[in-house]
Structure formats: structure tokens, C-alpha cells
Amino acid sequence: MKKIRLSGRSKDELHQMSSTYNQMIDRLRESFTRQEQFVSDASHELKTPISVIKSYTQLLNRWGRKKPEVFEEATEAIQTETDRMDAMIRQMLTLARNQKSDHLKLESVNLTALLQDCVRAFSVTYDRDIQLFSTENKLEGRVDREKINQVFYILIDNACKYSQDEVHVYTDSSEGYIQVKVQDFGEGIPEADVERIFDRFYRVDKARSRDNGGTGLGLSIAKHIVESHNGIITVDTELGNGTAFTVKLPKS
Numbered sequence: 001m002k003k004i005r006l007s008g009r010s011k012d013e014l015h016q017m018s019s020t021y022n023q024m025i026d027r028l029r030e031s032f033t034r035q036e037q038f039v040s041d042a043s044h045e046l047k048t049p050i051s052v053i054k055s056y057t058q059l060l061n062r063w064g065r066k067k068p069e070v071f072e073e074a075t076e077a078i079q080t081e082t083d084r085m086d087a088m089i090r091q092m093l094t095l096a097r098n099q100k101s102d103h104l105k106l107e108s109v110n111l112t113a114l115l116q117d118c119v120r121a122f123s124v125t126y127d128r129d130i131q132l133f134s135t136e137n138k139l140e141g142r143v144d145r146e147k148i149n150q151v152f153y154i155l156i157d158n159a160c161k162y163s164q165d166e167v168h169v170y171t172d173s174s175e176g177y178i179q180v181k182v183q184d185f186g187e188g189i190p191e192a193d194v195e196r197i198f199d200r201f202y203r204v205d206k207a208r209s210r211d212n213g214g215t216g217l218g219l220s221i222a223k224h225i226v227e228s229h230n231g232i233i234t235v236d237t238e239l240g241n242g243t244a245f246t247v248k249l250p251k252s
């Protein structure tokens with residue numbers, strides 16, 4: 001361990017050192033608590049699909065050979081729950097990886113083109129009318145292409161999952177900022193929940209999110225990515241009328 005020479009230092013210097021040391025300890029403590037909470041939340045979230053798989057395996061063992069309808073129901077449920085765990089573990093790894101290293105591979109990216117690809121893909125997946133309104137054909141941003149693509153993916157996917165009608169995506173650029181807004185006309189988010197939707201594993205309606213294959217991790221991943229680009233993500237929502245997520249990224 002490195003030895004720090006204390007003698008000969010002024011009272012102010014010692015005071016400064018002790019406060020820096022205390023700040024470091026506080027940050028470490030905070031980080032451990034966050035880590036602990038994450039592990040506890042993650043285990044809790046994984047328990048549900050595991051217990052569903054367990055029950056269906058027992059059912060399969062008991063009746064699967066005699067009753068084809070039980071065989072079908074059980075194998076389908078096991079497949080769904082396995083897919084859910086797979087999605088959850090992938091997102092947890094993404095979150096952990098992003099948090100471990102905020103290293104961004106910044107490059108000049110045409111965000112309009114990136115959004116066009118995203119919109120095209122989701123229009124097909126959800127068979128939905130998704131419209132892109134762009135003020136410029138080529139909106140250039142200095143971003144990590146893969147990570148920002150992930151943000152667009154999460155927001156457009158959510159807009160499709162939590163609404164039935166069309167989805168509008170707007171891009172704009174203002175002083176020093178590039179702005180992307182994903183607007184849906186769906187159910188909206190209750191006021192009491194808005195503050196928490198960016199928290200890990202938070203879902204307004206757990207059962208609904210589960211049915212949609214949601215994990216409750218998408219928005220926390222999106223927020224982390226946007227903030228690591230020194231940007232901000234905000235939400236504007238009205239119950240019964242829809243939700244708009246806006247991402248603001250610095251131009252360079």
C-alpha cells in the first residue's frame with residue numbers, strides 16, 4: 001500500500017485530504033449499494049420465469065405423454081419463458097457493460113438515415129404506420145452509432161408496444177443540439193409513475209409488460225446511453241392520449 005507522508009502538512013491540507021478520502025469512501029459505498037440492489041432486483045426478476053418453467057416441467061412430466069394438449073401448452077410456455085430470460089439476461093449484460101465502460105466510439109453519423117432504417121424495420125415487425133418527419137435529409141451527429149441506434153430502437157419499440165395507432169418520429173436541430181422525438185397516441189403513463197419509468201426493472205403494469213416481452217430495462221439503458229453522450233432524455237405524457245420521448249444530443 002502506498003504510504004502517504006502526513007508530517008509537515010498544514011491543517012488545511014490535512015482537512016482537504018480527509019474530505020477527499022471521505023468522498024471516495026462515500027462513492028464506493030454508493031456503488032456497492034447500487035450493485036447489491038441490482039443483483040437483488042435481477043434475481044427477483046429471474047425468479048418468475050424460472051418458477052413458471054419449473055411448474056410446466058412438472059406438468060409435462062406428469063401428463064405430457066398422455067395428453068397432447070398439455071404437451072403443447074407446456075412446451076409453448078417453456079419456450080416463451082426461456083425467450084424472456086434470454087432477453088432479460090442480454091439487457092442486463094448491456095446495462096452492466098455500458099456502466100463498466102462509458103467508452104464511446106464517436107463518429108459522424110447521419111441520424112436521419114439511421115432512423116429511416118429503424119422505422120422501416122419496425123413498420124414491418126409491427127405492421128404499423130410509423131412516420132418520420134425530418135427537417136433535414138441528413139442530420140449529422142457525432143455519436144456512437146450502435147448505442148444511439150439502440151436508443152431509437154428502444155423508444156420506437158415501446159411506442160409500438162404501448163399504443164395501437166400510428167407512431168410519429170420527428171427530428172430537428174436547434175442551437176448546438178439535435179433533437180429526436182418519438183410520439184405515440186397510446187395509453188400514456190400515469191403521473192405517479194412517470195418519475196420512475198427510467199429506473200431499472202420499473203414497469204407501470206408488470207403483467208402487461210411481461211405479455212409484451214418487456215423486461216423493464218429498456219428505458220434505463222436508453223437514459224444511460226443518452227447521458228453518456230452528454231445529452232438528455234425527457235418524457236411528455238398524457239393518460240389516454242399518448243406519450244412522447246425526446247432525446248437531445250449535442251451536435252459535436
Ligand code: ADP
Pocket residue numbers: 154158159162163184186187188189197202203204205209213214215216217218219220243
Ligand atoms: P419494458 O421492457 O417494460 O417496456 P422499459 O424500461 O422500456 O421497459 O419501460 C418501462 C415502463 O415504462 C414500461 O413497462 C411501460 O410501463 C412504460 N412505458 C415505456 N414507454 C411507454 C410508452 N411509449 N407508452 C406508455 N408506457 C410506456
